[in-house]
């Protein structure tokens with residue numbers, strides 16, 4: 005075998021690339037993962053780590069149910085405990101949202117997802133630190149939970165390594181080698197790496213990696229922020245308190261170290277031009293200013309459900325960059341322009357929870373098999389050549405709009421589009 009050659013080169017060592025590499029290696033494929041910085045320090049290292057399985061469609065919910073099973077198997081294989089099963093609730097305060105929850109309970113039950121309506125007094129008992137007097141309806145998903153994304157990345161890395169995956173860090177891909185329109189390998193400052201199959205799993209940078217072959221990938225890099233309160237004896241949050249989603253106020257969260265983590269999909273968010281960030285940009289070094297407009301929106305929204313949270317509450321603030329697509333769904337598979345060049349990107353704020361099953365789907369596609377899942381909605385070529393999705397400006401506008409409506413829109417039967425977000 006030529007030095008630096010393998011069956012597959014994965015570009016990007018976040019959860020998407022790591023899960024794909026691990027699943028391929030388990031199927032006997034030789035894989036090299038090339039990471040520009042360190043493993044897991046893109047979006048993956050910034051994530052809140054919620055694993056909510058309930059989505060707007062049965063197929064996507066089913067995928068995430070399988071994903072949780074994969075995480076539990078991974079715990080055994082990696083010999084480590086990762087998943088904290090706390091259960092999660094969704095709360096509704098308007099008639100529309102009440103109907104949305106009823107629809108989702110019906111959908112979940114139709115596919116044997118463990119879900120049930122939850123009475124408000126039960127909700128108040130489980131989450132005494134949450135305002136419940138204005139809650140009209142809630143549902144309970146006992147098998148949901150959360151994890152520390154760094155631990156998930158480490159488990160993918162360990163099991164991948166045990167199956168022979170080669171990982172190269174501080175190794176940015178700067179060029180793509182082609183034989184006509186067929187993938188042949190990549191260029192890096194550390195030399196060329198050869199493989200007939202390349203996987204672009206470069207997260208917020210993936211449209212730049214696509215640009216190396218002149219390909220348009222309709223993703224945008226958008227900011228996200230969450231806060232974590234310090235433990236407060238007046239509002240204790242048990243380690244196993246349920247996760248929550250409150251789409252009316254656009255917030256989600258979970259317990260963290262005795263405090264409460266609350267994040268927001270606000271109408272407005274920051275945009276990043278990945279091209280202008282320094283080559284050694286480290287997402288974990290991002291800091292939010294206390295007077296930041298997006299943080300102010302988050303605190304205001306959090307206060308609607310947790311009235312004890314305000315600007316003076318001792319808290320830690322985390323900001324990071326997500327990779328949004330125009331419909332909030334990822335891109336998995338090849339595009340018509342190059343053979344052997346696969347995409348695995350655009351996870352729109354849900355890449356941690358999607359990564360276990362995405363690794364399976366990517367490995368099926370790369371091995372030339374039909375996926376065991378219905379992947380029509382996440383196929384990479386769904387915007388190929390579609391007017392309005394080709395120029396950076398229009399792509400960014402559309403992704404921004406999707407982020408703004410991510411929690412704003414209704415799901416279930418009441419939903420007005422195919423998109424699902426949870």
Ligand SMILES: Cc1cc2nc3c(=O)[nH]c(=O)nc-3n(C[C@H](O)[C@H](O)[C@H](O)COP(=O)(O)OP(=O)(O)OC[C@H]3O[C@@H](n4cnc5c(N)ncnc54)[C@H](O)[C@@H]3O)c2cc1C
Pocket residue numbers: 015016017018019020021038039040041042043044045046047048049050051052053054055175176177178205206207208209210213228229230322323324325326327348349350351352353354355356357358
């Ligand atoms: C603040 C925040 C909170 C979040 N909370 C959640 C949550 O609760 N649940 C959930 O499911 N998801 C959450 N997410 C989303 C989740 O983090 C992402 O969807 C997921 O991490 C995407 O993984 P990835 O592998 O696609 O991208 P990344 O983790 O960004 O990995 C891409 C990697 O590619 C590398 N790379 C880029 N360019 C190159 C190159 N040219 N050569 C080599 N390597 C390259 C980068 O350095 C990076 O390490 C959150 C995200 C943020 C920012």
